[in-house]
Structures are given as C-alpha cells and as structure tokens.
Amino acid sequence: AQKVTQAQTEISVVEKEDVTLDCVYETRDTTYYLFWYKQPPSGELVFLIRRNSFDEQNEISGRYSWNFQKSTSSFNFTITASQVVDSAVYFCALSEVKNQAGTALIFGKGTTLSVSS
Amino acid sequence: KAGVTQTPRYLIKTRGQQVTLSCSPISGHRSVSWYQQTPGQGLQFLFEYFSETQRNKGNFPGRFSGRQFSNSRSEMNVSTLELGDSALYLCASSLGRGSGELFFGEGSRLTVL
Numbered sequence: 001a002q003k004v005t006q007a008q009t010e011i012s013v014v015e016k017e018d019v020t021l022d023c024v025y026e027t028r029d030t031t032y033y034l035f036w037y038k039q040p041p042s043g044e045l046v047f048l049i050r051r052n053s054f055d056e057q058n059e060i061s062g063r064y065s066w067n068f069q070k071s072t073s074s075f076n077f078t079i080t081a082s083q084v085v086d087s088a089v090y091f092c093a094l095s096e097v098k099n100q101a102g103t104a105l106i107f108g109k110g111t112t113l114s115v116s117s
Numbered sequence: 118k119a120g121v122t123q124t125p126r127y128l129i130k131t132r133g134q135q136v137t138l139s140c141s142p143i144s145g146h147r148s149v150s151w152y153q154q155t156p157g158q159g160l161q162f163l164f165e166y167f168s169e170t171q172r173n174k175g176n177f178p179g180r181f182s183g184r185q186f187s188n189s190r191s192e193m194n195v196s197t198l199e200l201g202d203s204a205l206y207l208c209a210s211s212l213g214r215g216s217g218e219l220f221f222g223e224g225s226r227l228t229v230l
Contacts, residue, residue, distance in 0.1 A: 042223055043205060043207075043223045043224045043226075044223040045207065046221075047219065093160075104173045105150075105152075105162060107159055108159075109159045
C-alpha cells in the first residue's frame with residue numbers, strides 16, 4: 001500500500017537556523033512522483049517541488065533544497081537560514097502514475113514549522 | 118493568471134442537510150481534483166474529474182459526489198451531512214497530463230452542527 005510518513009509533527013527554530021523536514025514513503029510501483037507542498041494559514045496549498053522516481057538528482061532552489069534517496073525511500077526537504085515567513089505546515093505527497101492518468105496524491109500528515117525572530 | 122477559485126469559503130450546516138461546493142479551475146486546466154482536510158485524517162483524496170468524466174475516486178462513501186461541467190468548473194456535493202464531514206475541502210486544478218503539478222484553491226471550510 002502507498003503511504004507517506006512525516007514523523008516530525010512540529011518543529012520550532014529561531015530565524016537563520018537551518019531545518020530539515022523528513023519524509024519517508026512506501027510504494028510498490030517503480031514509477032511515481034513525489035511532491036512537497038506548503039500550507040500557510042490562508043489554507044491554500046502551495047506547490048514547492050515535484051520529483052519523479054527516475055530522477056534522484058538533488059535540487060536546490062534558493063534557500064530550499066531537496067534530497068531524494070530511493071535506497072531509503074526518503075525525500076527530505078531542507079530550508080537554509082530559515083525566516084519567519086517560512087512558518088507554515090509542510091506536506092510531502094506521493095502520486096503513482098497509472099496509465100498516464102490521474103493526479104491522486106497521498107499526503108503525509110504534515111510538519112508544522114514555526115520560525116521565531 | 119487567475120488562480121483556482123472556490124465558493125463559498127465558509128459555511129455552516131446542520132446534520133442531515135446537504136451541501137454543494139463549487140470550484141473554478143485555472144483557465145485551460147481540464148482536471149479538477151477534490152481533497153478533504155481534517156485534523157484527524159489529514160488530507161485525503163476524494164475524486165478527480167477530467168473532461169467531465171470522473172477519472173479517479175478515493176475511499177469515501179457514496180454521500181460524496183461530484184461533477185464537472187463543459188467549462189471545467191466542478192461541483193462537489195455531500196448529502197445527509199454528518200458531524201464528521203466538518204472539514205476544509207480543497208479543490209485543485211491541473212492540465213491533467215499524468216501526475217503534474219496541482220494548483221490548489223484556498224478551500225471551503227464546512228462546519229456541521
């Protein structure tokens with residue numbers, strides 16, 4: 001069965017600290033996608049990144065970076081030099097590709113990040 | 118370009134009533150998905166519509182239904198409301214080509230009393 005586990009329920013850091021959000025997934029498919037979304041208090045889920053199962057290359061986007069390791073079924077997210085505006089709930093999600101159709105995501109429970117000044 | 122628009126943003130119903138929520142996707146997007154978010158169960162996939170056809174369905178009872186119109190706008194309906202249906206209902210749109218990026222609306226927050 002497909003499953004996404006975000007073991008960290010809440011993380012609190014002080015501004016400028018680096019923080020890593022963990023994500024472990026389970027799937028039997030060889031073709032799948034992994035995502036990270038950010039949910040600010042407004043409620044809207046904001047897309048951060050998509051990674052397919054054949055691309056294990058790590059990615060960096062500004063202060064954000066992602067580490068994808070198939071060997072450990074993990075897709076971790078690091079924020080460098082955190083800022084107060086980074087405070088939000090972060091979700092990791094998994095999508096299996098079936099017949100090139102559908103975008104049903106399986107979400108983890110989310111990690112609430114609080115950054116204080 | 119305009120984002121995903123959901124209406125109403127907030128609503129209160131009583132047990133046994135029914136509710137209809139609306140979602141207008143980003144122009145050009147043909148896929149609309151619905152998700153339920155609760156503190157206990159988190160984010161759960163309800164269903165996805167593509168070109169007016171339901172393409173995927175999550176594990177929810179038949180009281181939850183949806184439809185999509187020719188202009189890609191979608192509605193979801195929940196009949197015979199239960200207290201446990203209180204949740205944030207999120208709509209997401211995408212181009213619909215495989216597992217692409219989903220663009221979410223701000224959600225409709227339903228409270229069932």
